[in-house]
Amino acid sequence: MKQQTKxxxxxxxxxxxxxQSNPAREFANSDELLRFDAAQTTVPPEIAQRLQxxxxxxxxxxxxxxxxxxxx
Amino acid sequence: xxxxxxxxSLVENPIEAECAGRPVLELESDGFAELYQAHSRExxxxxxxxxxxxxxxxxxTHDVFLKAYKKWGGFRGDSSARAWLYxxxxxxxxxxxxxxxxxxxxxxxxxAIWENAxxxxxxxxxxxxxxxxxxxxxxxxDALSDEYRLLLLLVADExxxxxxxxxxxxxxTDAVRGKLHRARKAFAAHFEKTV
Numbered sequence: 572m573k574q575q576t577k578x579x580x581x582x583x584x585x586x587x588x589x590x591q592s593n594p595a596r597e598f599a600n601s602d603e604l605l606r607f608d609a610a611q612t613t614v615p616p617e618i619a620q621r622l623q624x625x626x627x628x629x630x631x632x633x634x635x636x637x638x639x640x641x642x643x
Numbered sequence: 644x645x646x647x648x649x650x651x652s653l654v655e656n657p658i659e660a661e662c663a664g665r666p667v668l669e670l671e672s673d674g675f676a677e678l679y680q681a682h683s684r685e686x687x688x689x690x691x692x693x694x695x696x697x698x699x700x701x702x703x704t705h706d707v708f709l710k711a712y713k714k715w716g717g718f719r720g721d722s723s724a725r726a727w728l729y730x731x732x733x734x735x736x737x738x739x740x741x742x743x744x745x746x747x748x749x750x751x752x753x754x755a756i757w758e759n760a761x762x763x764x765x766x767x768x769x770x771x772x773x774x775x776x777x778x779x780x781x782x783x784x785d786a787l788s789d790e791y792r793l794l795l796l797l798v799a800d801e802x803x804x805x806x807x808x809x810x811x812x813x814x815x816t817d818a819v820r821g822k823l824h825r826a827r828k829a830f831a832a833h834f835e836k837t838v
Contacts, residue, residue: 598768601830605799608780609688614704615697618687619679621705627714 647831675715679708682725683799686732692784693736703739707732709715725800726807733793733811740789768834779837791826799824 596606686707710731712716718727737786770776784792790812797808809816 596770601768601795601827601834602799604770604780604834605692605770605795608692608720608777609685611777612684612688612691614683614687618683618701618704618708622679622708622712625705625709629709629713632711641722642785 660778677711678711678715678724678728682728683708685725685802686728689732689796692781693733693792694739695781695785699739703732703735709734710735720811725802726811729797729803729811738768767804768831779834781831783833784838787826787829790822791829794819794823794826797831 596607598607659742669744675722683704687700687704690703690707691697694700694703707728718724722730734769768777784795793812794808797803798805803811805816805819809819812819
């Protein structure tokens, strides 16, 4: 019982800490909320490494004639 | 130039390679590494929220950019590179979801109930705890129809115009605006229930 109380107190402290470190926010609408969410999202660097390996096995697409001629 | 230096210094450990918060990629194809650095975040985010799981989003982002890499030489710039990548990502995720026989549990009737719910699209969305915000957003998006989910994710990207969004979803700009109003309302109603 005492142990449960201790645990409960600890959980409360953790919860309190999280609340303090993550203050309440208000978003005007779903667009703003999703923008915030997207900005918090980081791209795992493993994707770039996998892509580099995969692309290494594929010859790069030939440069089209119009780009060769006119640039771009 | 700074990126290049970072790449050179991290050749032995490319996993750690990162420049200005964006993963670094070195490929022979002209400009493709820059394309990846400029757009990988939005493509990863779109696939993450459409597919709902990080490992699926990682695979999908890899596949999307690999497809783009194969077609990059022929990209004529008829649309913006951003919209072009979105097109590939949307088609890819749509194919994946179909092949998984994804079940859409929200019927038209249920959606109408949510649209008529008390939440208004102009009501602010209050978030007390941002730590689990991603889970709440995912849960909310999962409860919406595929169409609403995609529209909300696309319109959240400020770089995309309404015309580009309309082209991506195959509808008129007016139809997109009308549906967005209902989609925002449905999102707000669902989001309130995820607390």
